Amino acid sequence: MIDMxxxxxxxxxxxxxxxxxxxxATAATTGQYGDVILxxxxxxxxEVGVKDVLFPHTFHRIRFKCKVCHNDIFVMKxxxxxxxxxxxxxxxxxxxxxxxxxxxxPIECEKCHSMRPGYTGGVVQNAKRK
Amino acid sequence: MQRGNKVxxxxxxxxxxxxxxxxxxxxxxxxxxxxxxxxxxKKLVFTPPPAEAExxxxxxxxxxxxxxxxxxxxxxxxxxxxxxxxxLINPASSLDPDEAxxxxxETADFVIIxxxxxKPSLSFSPIVKTIPIGGNNYKFEMGIDFQRILERIIFxxxxxxxxxxxxxxxxxxxPKVGLxxxxxxxxxxxxxxxxxxxxxxxxxxxxxxxxxxxxxxxxFKGEFCGKCHGKVAFPVTDCGRCHLxxxx
Numbered sequence: 242m243i244d245m246x247x248x249x250x251x252x253x254x255x256x257x258x259x260x261x262x263x264x265x266a267t268a269a270t271t272g273q274y275g276d277v278i279l280x281x282x283x284x285x286x287x288e289v290g291v292k293d294v295l296f297p298h299t300f301h302r303i304r305f306k307c308k309v310c311h312n313d314i315f316v317m318k319x320x321x322x323x324x325x326x327x328x329x330x331x332x333x334x335x336x337x338x339x340x341x342x343x344x345x346x347p348i349e350c351e352k353c354h355s356m357r358p359g360y361t362g363g364v365v366q367n368a369k370r371k
Numbered sequence: 372m373q374r375g376n377k378v379x380x381x382x383x384x385x386x387x388x389x390x391x392x393x394x395x396x397x398x399x400x401x402x403x404x405x406x407x408x409x410x411x412x413k414k415l416v417f418t419p420p421p422a423e424a425e426x427x428x429x430x431x432x433x434x435x436x437x438x439x440x441x442x443x444x445x446x447x448x449x450x451x452x453x454x455x456x457x458x459l460i461n462p463a464s465s466l467d468p469d470e471a472x473x474x475x476x477e478t479a480d481f482v483i484i485x486x487x488x489x490k491p492s493l494s495f496s497p498i499v500k501t502i503p504i505g506g507n508n509y510k511f512e513m514g515i516d517f518q519r520i521l522e523r524i525i526f527x528x529x530x531x532x533x534x535x536x537x538x539x540x541x542x543x544x545x546p547k548v549g550l551x552x553x554x555x556x557x558x559x560x561x562x563x564x565x566x567x568x569x570x571x572x573x574x575x576x577x578x579x580x581x582x583x584x585x586x587x588x589x590x591f592k593g594e595f596c597g598k599c600h601g602k603v604a605f606p607v608t609d610c611g612r613c614h615l616x617x618x619x
Binding site: 246247250253254257258273274275298299300302303304305306307308309311312317337338343363364367 | 385386388389392393396397436438441446448449451460462463464465466563564565566568569598599602603604
């Protein structure tokens with residue numbers, strides 16, 4: 242007969258191990274080479290309770306050439322752009338496309354605020370733990 | 372009562388055992404998960420929901436392909452040159468659809484050799500060599516001054532290169548070290564993606580007095596080519612993609 246106690250202990254152990262291994266690989270870091278972490282205003286993001294922004298650069302590059310956004314909308318330097326939700330809602334920065342006409346509206350926070358906090362800003366492959 | 376106590380004791384012992392094993396096993400795992408580089412794991416794939424993929428990208432929705440199916444280079448990153456050559460994607464040039472449709476891309480007509488070893492001359496010397504690169508025969512001009520030729524391209528319509536769009540001119544950068552292969556800079560793939568203003572004159576000045584000398588140490592630091600390469604374009608550790616061979 243199977244020892245139910247041992248089995249339950251094993252199961253608990255397995256669950257805890259899964260939780261431990263989960264943290265960096267799958268949790269929120271769905272970034273690819275070239276994707277950009279935007280966390281210049283990390284303090285205010287924490288206040289509201291949202292994660293850092295992970296901008297899928299490669300995803301946008303398939304659809305638009307660099308010249309569409311650079312340098313008219315965004316400067317090509319990490320931390321050089323003043324992006325905040327007010328500006329986006331007014332139709333500047335990301336809001337130039339994300340307005341419900343060209344792309345989806347910026348009303349679903351988790352779509353952009355998907356990066357686990359605690360990493361330095363800039364491209365994902367160069368990101369380090371703070 | 373005694374028996375009940377015994378059961379309790381074994382249960383406690385078991386939990387302690389479990390905690391001990393958990394502790395032992397979790398150390399290497401947590402270390403591994405901490406040190407794992409962010410972008411290298413194959414699990415980290417951005418998968419857009421299909422409904423959004425259809426919405427994003429303006430008018431030309433049919434040409435949008437999921438990045439997982441795009442050709443990859445030796446690092447497993449998207450090989451954009453191959454993507455463009457095979458016509459797999461059709462990225463928009465502008466947010467204004469009419470403006471985007473009117474733009475056509477130029478191909479390379481001339482190659483400029485940019486080298487410290489070539490002495491400046493007042494006149495253009497004849498074309499001496501053609502070398503096939505990527506299926507096209509590129510014409511090489513020798514003994515020309517880079518600054519002067521740029522001046523003539525841009526400011527004089529009577530010069531032989533006056534009709535040529537500067538976008539269609541490629542460069543060969545001769546390295547300081549003789550053992551290293553020449554770096555080939557294809558202008559047209561860069562102008563396909565970028566606007567002139569993105570690089571000139573802020574990163575690469577085009578005026579005589581402000582010309583810069585590009586070096587690998589500064590590129591690795593994130594200057595010049597390193598502003599994009601290593602960040603959003605292919606990494607600069609992929610030497611052979613620029614340093615093709617000794618072309619001259």
